[in-house]
Amino acid sequence: MCGNITNSSCKVDILQGAAYSALFIPGSIFNTAALCAFIAKRDSWTDTHIYMVNLAIADSALILFLPFRIYDAFFCLPKTTWCTHLMNVHFINMYASIMTLTAISVHRYLVVKFPFQTRSWRKKKETAVVVCLVIWGLLLSIGAIFQKENDPKKLWTCYERCKDNPLGPAAITMLIVPGFLIPLLIIVFCSTQIKCILSKAESNSEEMKRILSIVMANMIVFIVCYTPIHVAFLVNLQKPPQDWQLNYPPAHVYLQVSEWIAATNCCLDSFSYFFLLKSFYSQINGSTKALSTP
Template sequence: MCTNTSNATCKVEILHGVAYSPLFFLGLLVNAAALCAFLAKRDCWTDTYIYMFNLAIADMALVLFLPFRIYDAFFCLPKTTLCTFLINIHFTNMYARILTTTVISVQRYLVIRFPLQARSWRKKKETAFGVCLVIWVFLVTTCAVFRKDNYPDKLWRCYERCKNHRLQKEFIVILLLLGFFIPLMIIVFCTSRIICILSKAENKSEEKKSIIGLVTANMIVFIVCYTPIHTGFLVNYFYIPPSHWQSLYIPAHVYFHVSEWIAATNCCFDSISYYFLLKQS
């Protein structure tokens, strides 16, 4: 167990595995229930259902591969092409969740800001399916283009890259800009506008209050879950020279593990949105 790491690093890895274990079981439970609920209502799907179903698929895909992460924390998986595949799966599904959440936020804003036009648009389901397809094609293509960045010779452990092998500049720009900062700005804008529009409405029904609470909660969860890991990407790339890495390794190692775990917890928080959607249908 952890034979190729120091005692301090080994303890971090064990805690890492312990933290992911309940996340796997809870995530499996809530996302399996969500998928079953969506499939049971497949005859009355709307564009919102399609977006939420896509989000549930991304959540479930991440959860199903967590056992590999847990096993690696305790027993250290060998550095093979399987590790490259697992890293790509983990982060592809994370960014699928980020981009789908962004699209859902835009869709909610457009429905509330332009209600008449939203009702008259007849190809909403086709558009939703096309948008989800574009998201997956973009992410898979990005992984294929930059696949060498996570080859076994660039890895220190199965799920961790060597710190002296930095990601390509173009790749880090895509991760930070398209994968986080732009979605964050869009979500903050859409959420603030939704709150402003519904707060000014003369008829403040319970449904409108619940929508305000839901979009606010979704924005807060998004910021809390995804800001730490992308802050880590930014700091690691621009401010930590490889020659100084050894003295900073343990705290940085802990930070990245914690931030990745926080990002992964979003697969359970999404169940809040599923609940309100199914409740209102």
């Protein structure tokens, strides 16, 4: 079906262009401001700050390349190897956000569960740097391995694969299991354990309630943002002949919508930065309050 698709036959997608434009403007403002705020206080960074900066970098990188997707929606970019790189950048940064959020959840849990042991650990910042480097190294390596999956010949448009040629089972398994299910289980476990620990604490202050609310809200946002797109990956493994002959088959439309929902996490993360940024700078490294930041 892709063989008959040319750049001249590419259709303008006003809704998709408008949707990503609505993300790009606030996302670029919020993430840039967050990075500037963190950099301004770089001398007082803790291990928590390092994770947060890594998350802001991943979100900012995804936002930075959205103009290409917006342009493609309105004017249609030619299907070249540049499209392959654009798709890799989009998904690598999305999974960098997922992995960093997972690391932050583990970080929170360890400090809440073992406050004295983690407070005395002297290599916290070094460990955070290593974890962040491992995340990027792993994702870049996986992206290079599966780069051929987004070869221009397999693309329907610059940002969309051929409707009759979805990702293969190996790539789908890699995206869903280590890319989503394992991080999801870790985040749910850490968040629920933190809730149990804080609920049993003698202190029942408003600050403690606020921390607990943020932890649970972050878990819910993660589920809402990233579950639809991974369900879409599974759905698009199937190729019903009748559906895939349509210009806009339901499964394909769902995939596009779910990709946009996943991208909204870049904006939602930035709200969290600002919500607790002041308390970040006033807390001692390793304190429970600092670790409550997503």
